[in-house]
Structure formats: structure tokens, C-alpha cells
Amino acid sequence: MADILTQLQDAVDQLANQFVASIYYVHKHHDLQTLSKTDTVRQQQKNEGEDPGDRNVDPYPADVFKDGQKELAQDLILKEQQIEYLISILPGLENNEKDQEQTIQQLEEELKIAEEERKEAVKEKEAVLARLDTVLRSVKRP
Template sequence: MADRLTQLQDAVDQLATQFLASVHFVNKHHELKTLSPKDSIRDTKKDDDGAPQEVDPLPADQFKAGQTELAQDLIVKEQQIEYLISMLPGLENSENDQEKRMKELEEELKVAEEERQQALKEKEEVLTKLEGIIRSIKRP
């Protein structure tokens, strides 16, 4: 599993992608309307080079449902980011607290290393005894 900062970066990248997808959806499927009485809407199904039109309006209910779904996805991703941020060590942990915790962890690591070294010694002793026993056994 990735560390918290990597997860946070991935979530922020995904949120940016979702923002772009939302803007693209709204830009592609909005309803064509005039902003002032002097404005007019061109009726172009295809561009001069045969490319499809830039705006493909959806019915109002489908457009609204799409917007709602995209907004919910953005909210969920934002909540995931907030959760990941809350899991990071930060403002509630002062520098002294973090140094103290690091020293405690170093001590635990030293103890664990001593236990490992002792276990290795015991293993070698047992192997030596076993080897001696095996060598002392004579075939009938």
C-alpha cells in the first residue's frame, strides 16, 4: 500500500481529472441560449471541414442528472482528500512531539534488533547441537 502522501497526491490528481471531466461535460452538453437580444445561435450541425458540432445539447433532465452525478463524485473525492489530510501528522503534533516519538521508535527498533541477534545466536547453537547429534549417530 502506498504511503499517505502518495495516496493524497493520487487523490488530488483524480480530483483535477474529475474537474476537467465536469467542465467538459457542461461545455459539451449545455443548452444553447442567447445572452442578449442581439445574440443569435448559429444552426451548424457540422463544421466546414465535416467535424461534428462542438455542442451536443442534452434534454434538461438528463443534463441536470449528469451535473448532479458529477457534483456527487466531486464531493466524495473531496471527502477522501480531507480524510487523507486528517491522517497526516501535522499541526496537532509539535516538532518536539515528533522527535520524542522518533526516539521511542528508535529504542523499540534497538530492542527488536537485540532480540533478533539473540534469536540468531540461539539458532546457531541449536544447529551446532543438532549437527553434533546427527554426526554421533552411527549406522547399524
């Protein structure tokens, strides 16, 4: 079960990273457009010696931008489905509290039986060791 939980945690972490990457992609590569007539697009002034990679927005052509969005959305959906699958195979989700209590009681009974068997085996081992000790003491050197 711990393995499934580890996989689930990793998948959730990866999904969070994919969300951040998706937001960054949209923020970095959207087309500068106004949403209403009162909106304006601010033009950044380029300073000499400024790295072109430091600009806030690097718009992609509309078709490239849409393809990128589609790919990111598909990746998010795929990761979400993986998380749902991992959750569905976690043990105990199909059992209610009463069923789980019955299972615990059954396991406790099995544990008591196994403990009694262990105690019997220990007694038998001690008896065999005592007999072996007696046999070894009775053996004489020629």
C-alpha cells in the same frame, strides 16, 4: 500507509477526470444564449457529408441540462469528501514535530533492544549447534 497514499492519488486523479468531464458536459450541452445585447450567436454552416456529432454544441433542454449539472456537482462533492477522509486518516497529521521525534527515539530504543535479543539468540544457536556437533561426533556405530 502506502495503500492510503495510493488510494489518495487515485482519488485525486479521478477528481481531475471528473472536472474535465464536467467542463466538457457544460461546454458541449449548454444552451446558446447571449449574455448582452451586443453578443451574437454564430451559426455554423453545415457542410455536406459532415458528421452531426462534430458540431461544437449540442444543447440539451434546460431541465435535462440542469439535472446533469446537479449530478456532476454531487459527484464532485462526493469525491472531494472521499479525498478529505483519506487525508484525515493519514498517520502523523495529529502529531507535532516534537511528538514525532520522541516516537522515533522510542522506536530506536526498541530496535536496539531487539538487536541485543537477536545477538543473544545467535550466540545461543551457535552454542546449541556446537553441543549437537559434539554429541553427533561421540556417537559410535554398533
